Amino acid sequence: MQRSGFIVGAVRRLVTGPPVYYVWVFFLLALAGAGITAYVKQLQLGLIVTGMTNYVSWGFYIGNFTFLVGVAAAAVLLIIPAYVYDFGPIKDIVIVGEALAVSALIMCMLFVTADLGRPDRVWHLFPGLGILNLPRSMLAWDIVVLNGYLFLNLFIPGYILWKAYHEQQVNMRFILPFILLSIPWAVSIHTVTAFIYNGLAARPFWNASILAPRFLASAFCSGPALSILLYQVVRRYSRFHVKDEALQKIAEMIAIAMAINLFLLGAEFFKELYSDTHHLSPLQYLYAGVHGKGRLVPWIWTAFTFNIIAFIIFLVPVTRKSFATLNLGCVLIIVGIWIEKGIGLIIPGFIPAPLGEVWEYAPTGTEIMVAAGIWGIGLLILTVILKILVPIETGEFTKSTATAS
Amino acid sequence: MSDRRFMNEAVPDKGDRERKSDPSPGSPQQQGTDLSRRTFLAGAAAVMGMFAVNSCTWQEFIQNNFRRMTKKEIDETTERLKAEYREKYGKDFVVGTESPIDGTLFAYALDIQRCIGCRRCVHGCVEENNQSRDPEIQYIRVLRFKDGDMDLEHSDIYYNPDEVPQKGYYYMPVQCQHCANAPCTKVCPVQATWTEPDGIVVVDYNWCIGCRYCMAACPYMGRWFNFADPVIPKDEVNTETHYLGNRPRMRNVVEKCTFCIQRVRKGKYPKCVEVCPVGVRKFGNLLDPDSEVSRIIRTKRVFRLKEDLNTQPKFYYFFE
Numbered sequence: 001m002q003r004s005g006f007i008v009g010a011v012r013r014l015v016t017g018p019p020v021y022y023v024w025v026f027f028l029l030a031l032a033g034a035g036i037t038a039y040v041k042q043l044q045l046g047l048i049v050t051g052m053t054n055y056v057s058w059g060f061y062i063g064n065f066t067f068l069v070g071v072a073a074a075a076v077l078l079i080i081p082a083y084v085y086d087f088g089p090i091k092d093i094v095i096v097g098e099a100l101a102v103s104a105l106i107m108c109m110l111f112v113t114a115d116l117g118r119p120d121r122v123w124h125l126f127p128g129l130g131i132l133n134l135p136r137s138m139l140a141w142d143i144v145v146l147n148g149y150l151f152l153n154l155f156i157p158g159y160i161l162w163k164a165y166h167e168q169q170v171n172m173r174f175i176l177p178f179i180l181l182s183i184p185w186a187v188s189i190h191t192v193t194a195f196i197y198n199g200l201a202a203r204p205f206w207n208a209s210i211l212a213p214r215f216l217a218s219a220f221c222s223g224p225a226l227s228i229l230l231y232q233v234v235r236r237y238s239r240f241h242v243k244d245e246a247l248q249k250i251a252e253m254i255a256i257a258m259a260i261n262l263f264l265l266g267a268e269f270f271k272e273l274y275s276d277t278h279h280l281s282p283l284q285y286l287y288a289g290v291h292g293k294g295r296l297v298p299w300i301w302t303a304f305t306f307n308i309i310a311f312i313i314f315l316v317p318v319t320r321k322s323f324a325t326l327n328l329g330c331v332l333i334i335v336g337i338w339i340e341k342g343i344g345l346i347i348p349g350f351i352p353a354p355l356g357e358v359w360e361y362a363p364t365g366t367e368i369m370v371a372a373g374i375w376g377i378g379l380l381i382l383t384v385i386l387k388i389l390v391p392i393e394t395g396e397f398t399k400s401t402a403t404a405s
Numbered sequence: 406m407s408d409r410r411f412m413n414e415a416v417p418d419k420g421d422r423e424r425k426s427d428p429s430p431g432s433p434q435q436q437g438t439d440l441s442r443r444t445f446l447a448g449a450a451a452v453m454g455m456f457a458v459n460s461c462t463w464q465e466f467i468q469n470n471f472r473r474m475t476k477k478e479i480d481e482t483t484e485r486l487k488a489e490y491r492e493k494y495g496k497d498f499v500v501g502t503e504s505p506i507d508g509t510l511f512a513y514a515l516d517i518q519r520c521i522g523c524r525r526c527v528h529g530c531v532e533e534n535n536q537s538r539d540p541e542i543q544y545i546r547v548l549r550f551k552d553g554d555m556d557l558e559h560s561d562i563y564y565n566p567d568e569v570p571q572k573g574y575y576y577m578p579v580q581c582q583h584c585a586n587a588p589c590t591k592v593c594p595v596q597a598t599w600t601e602p603d604g605i606v607v608v609d610y611n612w613c614i615g616c617r618y619c620m621a622a623c624p625y626m627g628r629w630f631n632f633a634d635p636v637i638p639k640d641e642v643n644t645e646t647h648y649l650g651n652r653p654r655m656r657n658v659v660e661k662c663t664f665c666i667q668r669v670r671k672g673k674y675p676k677c678v679e680v681c682p683v684g685v686r687k688f689g690n691l692l693d694p695d696s697e698v699s700r701i702i703r704t705k706r707v708f709r710l711k712e713d714l715n716t717q718p719k720f721y722y723f724f725e
């Protein structure tokens with residue numbers, strides 16, 4: 001009885017909304033459909049439908065994966081400043097952050113699965129049934145920490161919302177340790193992901209200790225930028241409340257993170273340029289091209305420009321406080337970091353190849369469609385979660401309202 | 406010395422092709438020890454069957470990692486593979502599972518001074534090891550350097566003159582170096598690749614999940630991925646195979662040089678050693694002080710590629 005009340009209430013909430021909501025949902029469904037079609041083609045023909053080769057053996061999928069791990073981590077790390085600076089009701093912030101984290105994580109997992117040559121053999125990874133190569137393989141570690149993180153991010157909001165739905169008090173003494181645990185865990189998913197690349201001596205572009213810190217710095221740019229946009233959307237369509245000052249505070253933090261990110265980039269540039277060894281080649285390929293090949297050059301300079309503009313927007317109080325420029329800055333930074341940390345990080349790791357050849361890479365249409373499909377699915381999940389959870393959290397959707405209506 | 410076969414139209418030339426085999430989720434016939442695994446996998450197989458997209462039979466789906474198989478499972482698996490290959494290539498195959506011989510640690514030595522760059526090893530290897538002709542896979546790359554230069558970034562593998570060797574150049578073939586401290590096996594999330602006791606780095610093609618982490622980890626481009634169903638002409642397929650070596654592979658898995666495990670474990674030389682017209686390729690047991698490789702290491706100037714990475718290759722280049 002109770003449960004059907006919830007389901008009916010939830011479904012009713014999902015199918016009702018302003019026209020823009022329908023447009024948005026249909027758009028995402030279309031993306032997802034296109035992505036699934038493209039993926040079926042990939043399953044039938046093999047990874048040959050992608051642009052990847054024996055030279056550049058990871059590409060667009062792994063690039064998106066890397067970017068999204070950063071989003072998932074940063075969404076939760078926002079809990080700290082939210083608590084310290086009193087952004088608004090802390091539980092609301094936690095819930096929205098975790099909804100973002102969960103959808104980003106699901107997208108991460110979908111991207112890795114899309115990249116896998118033999119998804120039919122995933123069971124080889126299950127401990128007990130298969131062999132999870134712990135402690136040696138960083139990919140195995142990443143699977144462990146990502147799944148642990150997913151569990152935490154489902155459990156915490158699950159508990160809080162269960163209580164809210166039943167109009168009971170949340171037992172903070174029970175849930176706080178989990179919230180606290182999720183913070184270092186967020187750092188761990190990003191660090192371990194960095195270590196996947198970082199640990200490979202064969203790839204000098206990744207094999208620099210600056211990689212993990214840079215990962216975190218850039219995650220603190222893109223994740224919170226997404227959160228700023230998300231908070232505004234949620235605030236607009238529900239009783240969820242976040243203060244304007246909170247959004248500006250986040251923007252300020254992004255500026256700091258971006259400063260650190262740019263500083264680390266500078267340090268990297270100095271080391272490579274000044275020592276002028278062959279380790280410079282991937283960086284040179286990325287920013288200037290080598291032997292007349294430089295497909296990534298326009299992309300990385302776009303990213304660089306976007307990041308600098310966003311940095312200035314977030315640094316100057318006037319532009320930070322105006323929502324028009326604030327949102328522009330967010331979009332610029334999301335695109336900038338997506339380029340920098342997606343293709344800009346993964347592809348040059350393979351160029352030049354370890355024996356010196358320069359083979360370029362570009363994603364194929366199929367690959368882009370699969371990726372778009374995964375984004376569609378991820379954003380759909382985010383939309384559904386927020387559509388149901390936020391009203392529960394704000395008290396608009398509870399057991400009594402569900403049964404009353 | 407002239408040879409017209411050296412065109413090395415290497416890799417990523419990939420055309421879309423139709424899938425050939427269809428999945429048939431067969432019936433469970435194997436009686437295994439690990440029942441719970443099988444029960445679970447039965448359900449999973451049913452789900453996979455619904456998607457029906459990977460050419461994968463039930464037995465293939467539940468197949469265990471080679472190192473965990475019992476003798477009986479190994480026999481069943483090789484029988485199944487033989488039937489599969491017979492159907493596909495119309496020939497009877499040998500799928501060997503010879504174990505390493507005690508007291509052997511294989512190593513390779515290559516006389517960089519006398520290599521003429523003819524690429525006979527490349528093509529001999531492709532034929533011996535059933536490498537896909539389309540998309541093209543070639544375990545050996547022959548790098549051409551200008552005299553006086555050993556910078557990998559200046560090397561060329563697509564050289565194509567009328568005659569080799571060319572004046573002013575020297576050649577350095579590179580293949581899997583069978584590292585003693587192999588980064589590729591360390592990173593594999595499922596232990597689908599490992600170093601055998603005789604020093605050969607192998608892949609279980611039926612266990613590999615195709616994540617390609619090992620390819621990113623290898624500093625010598627020693628690993629290749631089957632981006633599509635491998636194509637081997639029926640009349641050229643080599644039927645003398647080993648489970649961990651040159652048996653035909655499937656799409657979306659990694660493969661590599663195995664020092665011709667199907668040959669060397671039977672006391673033969675690797676194919677590349679045999680086909681080299683000028684005899685620059687030497688192979689033998691590192692643990693035997695009288696073997697040719699041991700003598701070369703003792704008496705010649707030797708070096709290994711990228712020593713600074715501490716991969717400790719068992720592949721030595723030598724010169725007088």
Ligand code: SF4
Nearest residue numbers: 581582584589623627
């Ligand atoms: S050369 Fe590459 S594939 Fe071969 S053992 Fe070393 S790391 Fe592994």
Ligand code: SF4
Nearest residue numbers: 593613614616617619
């Ligand atoms: S591609 Fe296969 S062998 Fe290589 S790391 Fe992944 S699972 Fe292991």
